Amino acid sequence: MDAATCVLAKFGEIALKGRNHRWFENTLIRNMRHAIGVRRVDIRRRGGFLIVSTPHLESAELTHRLRQVMGLTVVQPAVRVPFTADAAAEAAVGLLRDHPGPSPTFAVRVRRRGKSFPLTSDQLAAHIGARICREFGWTVDLRAPELAVVVEVDPTEIFVSVDRLPGQGGLPVGCTxxxxxxxxxxxxxxxxxxxxxxxxxxxxxxxxxxxxxxxxxxxxxxxxxxxxxxxxxxxxxxxxxxxxxxxxxxxxxxxxxxxxxxxxxxxxxxxxxxxxxxxxxxxxxxxxxxxxxxxxxxxxxxxxxxxxxxxxxxxxxxxxxxxxxxxxxxxxxxxxxxxxxxxxxxxxxxxxxxxxxxxxxxxxxxxxxxxxxxxxxxxxxxxxxxxxxxxxxxxxxxxxxxxxxxxx
The missing domain is CATH 3.40.50.620 (HUPs)
Structure with missing residues (x-):
């Protein structure tokens, strides 16, 4: 699998709806499709978030449209990469190279849902952090970094992002x-x-x-x-x-x-x-x-x-x-x-x-x-x-x- 851009659309309150969870999520997905406004949209479900991609919009525009949707708490543009530490490190370097602003302090935050991945969360974070230091010479600050690289390891793929943007929150329009x-x-x-x-x-x-x-x-x-x-x-x-x-x-x-x-x-x-x-x-x-x-x-x-x-x-x-x-x-x-x-x-x-x-x-x-x-x-x-x-x-x-x- 090659690297590909996507957006992680995360929700909070919907996850607490118990047996009605799927109905709330379906309402949210319907509203997301309407907000995106193009025919070809791929929305895949994960536990607690959705993976959104479309060939018809740039990542920035897709992110902007999703941030208007009620029910989403976080909208996170990301790069989806193969299930390897080197692929994740390469994606992180690519994202940071295009990131505006002066050289910051940084940290790598790893969330590992795919427990079959050969490295622990700390080991993967250290691997990616070392690559970033070699490329840019930036300083690591684990307590209060100016920039955080977020790495989410799923069972078969990895998502890397440097922007974690707030959504509207609340509940999907039409569900109450x-x-x-x-x-x-x-x-x-x-x-x-x-x-x-x-x-x-x-x-x-x-x-x-x-x-x-x-x-x-x-x-x-x-x-x-x-x-x-x-x-x-x-x-x-x-x-x-x-x-x-x-x-x-x-x-x-x-x-x-x-x-x-x-x-x-x-x-x-x-x-x-x-x-x-x-x-x-x-x-x-x-x-x-x-x-x-x-x-x-x-x-x-x-x-x-x-x-x-x-x-x-x-x-x-x-x-x-x-x-x-x-x-x-x-x-x-x-x-x-x-x-x-x-x-x-x-x-x-x-x-x-x-x-x-x-x-x-x-x-x-x-x-x-x-x-x-x-x-x-x-x-x-x-x-x-x-x-x-x-x-x-x-x-x-x-x-x-x-x-x-x-x-x-």
């Missing part, structure tokens, strides 16, 4: 259910969507606009955010729901300081209908306890009273700086920072109650005929399939841009 995320244009809800995916939820999105009283800027942002998040899961559906008329009806029905909570209850009612229509089992929001007046404990409870579906809040204990830091890490920050006309600020009262009373909200909703408002919003809603390279999605966005904006 389907969620509908209330996606605004802000920082919080995209991060909530990401954290939900990381726990295995397949996410669709619903975005509420203030149309016909606002421009379509927020729709563009919502699509851009959903598109950016699509790197972490297979394709998703984005529902666009104009609620401007409903918001105005609530305001003219005497909602006063409860307007924001009344609006959020309208969003949940509509989202629940869409979720049931499209087999989403839970709703997800970006709420953080106490971050704004509408997210006090009393207001969150009053909001949840408008729907029967479970509402998950992955960021409930996060502060704003933690959320913004995560938005930067997952690359949604720049999109969220773009200006738009947020429907939540439409008809906002001078003061927002921090302790909404459910009975008073029910009276406002009765005067506004909340059921009719929900039906009106659903009648105006449309959906976009968020799929990279989809011309249909771009066409729908152009349609959205042509919505007329009416004065209040």
């Amino acid at each position: 259910g389907r969620a509908l995320v209330l996606l605004s244009g802000g920082y919080d809800s995209p991060v909530a969507a990401y954290r939900s995916m990381r726990r295995g939820l397949q996410c669709d999105y619903v975005h509420f606009t203030g149309a016909p009283y606002t421009d379509p800027a927020s729709t563009y942002k919502a699509y851009a955010l959903a598109y950016r998040l699509s790197r972490y899961q297979p394709r998703a559906r984005l529902h666009i729901v104009p609620v401007g008329r409903g918001q105005k009806a609530l305001a003219t029905s005497g909602s006063g300081p409860m307007q924001t909570i009344a609006q959020r209850r309208l969003y949940l009612r509509v989202a629940q209908r869409l979720a049931r229509r499209h087999d989403n089992q839970v709703l997800v929001t970006g709420d953080s306890l106490g971050q704004v007046a509408s997210q006090t404990l009393a207001n969150l409870a009053a909001t949840d009273g408008a729907c029967d579906l479970l509402v998950l809040r992955p960021l409930i204990g996060w502060d704003k700086q933690e959320i913004i830091a995560e938005a930067r890490r997952i690359d949604t920050f720049d999109i969220s920072a773009l200006p738009d006309e947020d429907c939540c600020r439409l008809f906002t009262p001078p003061e927002v109650t921090t302790r909404a009373v459910p009975t008073e909200l029910a009276e406002v909703e009765a005067r506004a005929d909340i059921d009719a408002l929900v039906e009106d919003a659903l009648a105006q809603a449309y959906s976009i399939v968020v799929n990279p390279g989809s011309a249909a999605a771009d066409g729908l966005l152009q349609d959205a841009a042509q919505q007329r904006v009416h004065p209040l």
